Amino acid sequence: DAKTTQPTSMDCAEGRAANLPCNHSTISGNEYVYWYRQIHSQGPQYIIHGLKNNETNEMASLIITEDRKSSTLILPHATLRDTAVYYCIVRPRGAGNNRKLIWGLGTSLAVNP
């Protein structure tokens, strides 16, 4: 079973920030929070990951609470092309089979014009 819970769906207006929450209350100390998205009929795309500090890259920002039990992915200026299913996954760092990803149902984000 997935170790994360996310809202099933969200809407966002084009140009506004999209804030996608994720709960991972059972996260272990060696587990990172990863975010991926999947546009319809395509393979998932990596967005960002973090351990305990907030992270930012060209796609998004990741805010992790101090207790690490939840996080928020922020798309600062959502566009229509950001419409996708967003997955939050916890995963230990390192190589090998223990790094296999367990996927939940994710959040279906609809960006509206």
Next chain:
Amino acid sequence: GAVVSQHPSRVICKSGTSVKIECRSLDFQATTMFWYRQFPKQSLMLMATSNEGSKATYEQGVEKDKFLINHASLTLSTLTVTSAHPEDSSFYICSADRGSEAFFGQGTRLTVV
């Protein structure tokens, strides 16, 4: 650009025939690759972990004789769906780790008629 290439993107086959799907890591070596299956409106389900030079590790409930995995080189893993049936129709996705990130192929839409 893509770092994991999957081929073909779409395939239609007759019931009872076999279909091979290729997954290649581009410009990096992948000792481990992962194969997923995704049914409509569902999340990705891990089928098996492909290990270069050794046998694949299958998830519970996945028939290893039906879904043959070969990982003969550090850049190529193949999944062969043998004696395909309509219930095998699905979206198949591979992934490979480069460093701490997982990269995904474009996916293969298999339709068995």
